[in-house]
Amino acid sequence: MTSARENIRRTALTFIARGDTTGWFEQVYADANSNPANISWADLAPNPHLMPWIAPQAESMKGRRALVVGCGLGDDAEALASLGLRVTAFDIAQTAINWCKQRFPASGVDYVTADATSLPSSWAHQFDLVVEIYTLQVLVPELRSKAADCIAGCVRQGGSLLIVARGREESDPEGAIPWPLTKAELDAFTLRGLDCERFEDFMDGDTRRFRAVFQRV
Helix, strand or coil: CCCHHHHHHHHHHHHHHCCCCCHHHHHHHHHCCCCHHHCCCCCCCCCCCCHHHHHHHHHHHCCCEEEEECCCCCHHHHHHHHCCCEEEEEECCHHHHHHHHHHCCCCCCEEEECECCECCHHHCCCEEEEEEECCHHHCCHHHHHHHHHHHHHCEEEEEEEEEEEEEECCCCCCCCCCCCEEHHHHHHHHHHCCEEEEEEEEEECCEEEEEEEEECC
16 A cells, blocks of 8 residues: 555655646645545644753743744644744645644634745744744755745744754765755755754654754844
């Protein structure tokens, strides 16, 4: 039986091959037919690399503004909101946003449809915390830099950006979607007005991960 990951990869590559590099996101959520088992990254729980990082500082983050990039089915956004942050969460797929609103009808999260490569100008330098987990790694390289510019631009003075992604060495093969990122790709955020506060390179089972925290000082 074909796995959800294989189905998604096939859909993504079909769209990308015909020049539509982002249309596959909506198609994947539409094809899921309201079944989260058909979304390979939908664990229906907060990302395990987010909560241990933010828990020690949760009290000081209460009331601050957070932005969740590529929010999917909303679990990270809801987790941040439960800690008292004022959360905006976006995804390029309208079906994903509708799904979030159906899952969390009483939520205080502001769920918005938006494209990471072209974010609202009103978001510039407005967020105390921006969370990007597993989104850059599913963008084709020519969009990745543009999205990084937009994401970094949302971090306010004194604010932080958290990134979690698959990792690889520069000399490693690029692999298949989701493409692992290199440390150099993350280091490039320092060229976007941010300082690297913390960088972790670790194994998550059989998968190499990077977790990096940047700050606009």
